[in-house]
Amino acid sequence: MAEIDGSLIFEILRSIQSRLDRMDMTLGEVRSELGSIRGHLIATEGDIRNIYGVLARQDNRLEHIERRLELRELAEAQKPFEPK
Numbered sequence: 001m002a003e004i005d006g007s008l009i010f011e012i013l014r015s016i017q018s019r020l021d022r023m024d025m026t027l028g029e030v031r032s033e034l035g036s037i038r039g040h041l042i043a044t045e046g047d048i049r050n051i052y053g054v055l056a057r058q059d060n061r062l063e064h065i066e067r068r069l070e071l072r073e074l075a076e077a078q079k080p081f082e083p084k
Helices: 006-078
Strands: none
Touching: none
16 A cells, blocks of 8 residues: 655645635625625515505505595485486
């Protein structure tokens, strides 16, 4: 069996260390991107919440208008018939 030289092991370990450093940098970039995506998601959720609020107010206003129209229709229906 061939002898393993210490310098060969050292070169392999240095290669592994280099790869780990690159993986660490890449992992940092991925974390940064995830933080950015999380920020966008929170902003989108806020926008959707605001849209729901606007829709709820519009729905309330529409219900108010419909109630007033029904009252007006009832008042017109209760008027006695007046021939011209």
